[in-house]
Amino acid sequence: MPGGRVDHPFFARVYARAAPALDRRGLAERRAALLAGLAGDVVEIGAGEGRNFPHYPPEVTRVVAVEPEPRLRRLARERAASAPVRVEVVDALAGRLPVDDASLDAAVACLVLCSVADQEAALNEAYRVLRPGGQLRYLEHVRAPSAGLRGVQRLLDATVWPRLAGGCHTGRDTLSAVERTGFAVPEPVRFLFPSVPRVRTPFSFHVLGTAHRPPAAP
Template identity: 40%
Template sequence: MRGAVYYPPCGAAARLLAPVDPWLGRRTTLGAAFVVLSAVKPTLRAEPGEAAPSLRHETPSPESPRPNSLNFYERWMLPPLLDRVMRQSQLEKYRREVIAPARGRVLEIGVGSGLNFPFYGAQVEMVVGVDPSPRLLALAQRRAADAGVKAELVEGTASALPLADRSIDTIVMTWTLCSIPDPLLALREMRRVLKPDGRLLFIEHGLCPEKGVEFWQHRLTPAWRHVSGGCQLDRKMDDLIRAAGFELTELRHPYAEGPRIFTYMYEG
């Protein structure tokens, strides 16, 4: 998932989660997110020419890769939901702060619907945007044109980047690493294509050091990831980035508005 997906509270879900509300934030919106997203997630359907998916449900391990083929929900319903959620005005300040230092040839991991394009400056020569969703890439193409950004958009994953070694000046990630099936492999790929003097710029949400929040992040992630495009609430982003060989020269931990299980940020 590219960001923290949450929705206005609904009565029944809010009452159900009332006992843990102090750990979720001032308003309990998590229950409504489960209700809304679970309600709209349909039974798997095969696209023309594809094998019919199995109706048997098996829960993969948290780090196991998700299937390459997208089901109906992920292909048609999740992209507009993500686009709508990630257009929240409160996220613009984070985009502006993170993207401001970008320069040269930029690789944006999880470019999504192109919401970062208006924030790229004149020092950026071009943006290579990678995303697995063709629907989101179509939106991104239009936003790149509207923003006057030269962009090359690629349908693919961060775990197998179609780029030469040391060919990128800046890598940008905004609320992306939470949903990559193998984040360490993806980060190593990013390091491979980044020039020795290049920079990784990121804003991610992840594991919170507050014990009560951390408990609920671990508890809810197995269910949450199935309705949110693979988003995992409990990844410790700085440890992953360091493990891939990056040196963190700056790291901030702001809280965004909303339930704390979603809004503990890693910015650097």
């Protein structure tokens, strides 16, 4: 069932061209760290053009890769054909995942929770489809720690940036949103990307980590 209309032709073209350079600058290593140790059945929320697919370990038995943007979805399906694990690319929204309750071992959110229309709905869906004890793996850019840069982020997010960048918001407090959903959220790895000495921009601040749906009560 189609997930709804998401149409970002400008962003899709720009992202597809920029992504290889970003991976060479260190994002590929972060993608690999994001997915290391995964096993079983996985949903990837907002798979884009499928740049995570080569990094899935062989212990993963199936990936349901959700991507509503048609150009990125087409590229993802091409990339899925050479993935090391079984990947099914589907047209759906993060807020309406085509997956049964408590049926998956892990959900992956990679540079997508900044751009979903309803972050709370997307996280609630991730929680719903995970088995008790299941993992939410996330790699996201987040709110800046300084008041000055947070002000710039708010300005960008209220004006031009979401229109240019496929709905992306630079300053979402994603970790707090994950915790409010009910996930257990250990302290993530925090890093700057791109890593440029003494340079901080509204886009620099990233987190990489694993949250868990709590196990079922005994």
